[in-house]
Amino acid sequence: MENVSVRKIKNCRLCHSKNLKNLFNLKSTPPANSYVKKSDLNKNLKIFKLSLNLCKNCGHMQLGHLVDRRKIFSNYLYKTNTGKQNLIHFEKYAKKIQKYYLKKNKKYKILDIASNDGTFLSFFNKKKFLRIGIDPAKNLKKLVEKKGIKQIASFFTEKNSIKILRKYGKFEIITANHVCAHLENLYDFFYGVEKLLTRDGIFIFEVGYRLNVIKKKTFDTIYHEHIDYHCLKPVVKFAKNFNLELFDFDLVEAQGGSIRFYLCRKNEKKIKINKINKQIKIEKKYKLFLNKTYYLYFKNIMKIxxxxxxxxxxxxxxxxxxxxxxxxxxxxxxxxxxxxxxxxxxxxxxxxxxxxxxxxxxxxxxxxxxxxxxxxxxxxxxxxxxxxxxxxxxxxxxxxxxxxxxxxxxxxxxx
Ligand SMILES: [Zn+2]
The missing domain is CATH 3.40.50.720 (NAD(P)-binding Rossmann-like Domain)
Known part of the structure; x- marks a missing residue:
């Protein structure tokens, strides 16, 4: 467990404000996915602080500390999403996106970031879509390419987006499922996405929804891999940094309750403003942006x-x-x-x-x-x-x- 680094997060990861309020501290833990082999039982795992902060400027919630992701993800790389519920979820999701692209008689390009074993991309019609995945898991590349999907074995960064652009051009659809809460550098990631999106392209990302963490009391979804706890209001503002706009969203059941954000370039799509505002009102009704909500939440966990x-x-x-x-x-x-x-x-x-x-x-x-x-x-x-x-x-x-x-x-x- 040597060379594991951890640092305090001093700014809001979405708006850069230093006005962060500590909400509560959970018990320090080792990285949540570091299951131990029998031969390693004598080694002690390093534990890291686990606390939550709320940005008083934009309302974003994030961890107080960042653990080096190379440590955290070394075990993640072998995870494949083959649960039945998950397959149904991805199939429905892919069908919904493809519906938008049925009309025109041309081939589209889709890039799935953190594509894992290619499950999601495999639900896109290969005659209609050029399917490209990017994922750091080197061991999955061969398996994915057998399915007729191109896979780039690396992390998605702005630097890599330039390489992808040179090789494949821009994409009509870019997706990123359950990865935007895990990123060390959100800005770098979004700059990369922005570079690769066609003028009328869409970027869709799905993450756990903070409203569910509060409503369903799933406090145990708070661990070091999940740095960000996204909800609508802060993301609407954040997207503007990249000349992107949130034009729609879906609430889905995946992973105990998730939100899927749909983004486009500025003025390219009709924005479902009423739907978005209605949901932001619900976020406010549940007092997602008030410290007190989380103090009470924590008190309740203690009681149990x-x-x-x-x-x-x-x-x-x-x-x-x-x-x-x-x-x-x-x-x-x-x-x-x-x-x-x-x-x-x-x-x-x-x-x-x-x-x-x-x-x-x-x-x-x-x-x-x-x-x-x-x-x-x-x-x-x-x-x-x-x-x-x-x-x-x-x-x-x-x-x-x-x-x-x-x-x-x-x-x-x-x-
Ligand atoms: Zn903020």
Missing amino acids: KNNLKKILLKYKKKNTEIAGYGAPAKATTFTYFFELDKNIIKYIFDDSKIKQGKFTPGKKIPIINPKYFNLYRPDIVIVLAWNYYKDIIKKNKNLDYKPKFLIPFPKVKIL
């Missing part, structure tokens, strides 16, 4: 933490065997903040083959294939992927015994 601890201690005393279910990245924030370690949770079941046999970051809780559920027979299962608890319970209803499922959040519940 204390309540959960009491319940778990009671069970521990009775020698109950407690397991967890689901070890997504957000479980790192969750287990650290709620102080759930090996002494409380003996092991965690997770469906992901990549994680099975490994240990959770820092807390070193073993991750086990759920097919061994009947063998291990825990008495209580804490659902760590708590926002999917219905699916998890449904999936495990045919066990040969009846364990209790504990939903820790947004209110402790035992089913």
Whole structure:
């Protein structure tokens, strides 16, 4: 874990203002995706501060510290999006975009940034679209190109955008899904996009929506990979720095509730101003731009933490065997903040083959294939992927015994 650097973020990442207000501090954690191999169990992971700031100038919310992304993403590179829900999401999304381009009889160019294994691009008709992806995961390039999609194995930066421009020209469509909250330099990224967009082209980016973090209380989606917590109002203003305009948006279910922003060059598209203003009003109604909202939010998480601890201690005393279910990245924030370690949770079941046999970051809780559920027979299962608890319970209803499922959040519940 040497050479890991972390620095304080002193300016708003969207408007550069120094007027930042600290909202709350979560527990320091290691990078949320740094699952540990058995052979590395003796090494201790470095932990980093995890705090949130609100920009009092434009209303943007961001982390207080930035961890070197080379460390964070080294484990990310192997992630592929093959979950069924995710495939349906991408297919619907691609269909919607293609509808705009059905009329004209020509070939269009689409660039997908952070294209991963090419899943999203594969839903674009190859006769109608020249499909190009860019992603730093070198190991995915071959796999993607087998699908007839060109893949550039690198990060997307302004510098790289010039190379792409020379080779492929400009693009009618540029997309970036679940990457614009992870960028070290947002401005550099947007300058690159702006260079590559045709005059009437569209840039679409999807990110987790801050309103959902507040409304659905998904505080565990706060971890070092997610530097920015976007919502409409600040982004409308931010786009203007690049002579871009937000002309539409969609609210979608992906990743626990996301927002998809549609941007174009200035004066190129009709702006859905009523729709946008209506949503900004909702953001204000939920008081997304007031410090107090977050103080109360934090207080609520603390209350649940204390309540959960009491319940778990009671069970521990009775020698109950407690397991967890689901070890997504957000479980790192969750287990650290709620102080759930090996002494409380003996092991965690997770469906992901990549994680099975490994240990959770820092807390070193073993991750086990759920097919061994009947063998291990825990008495209580804490659902760590708590926002999917219905699916998890449904999936495990045919066990040969009846364990209790504990939903820790947004209110402790035992089913
Ligand atoms: Zn700002």
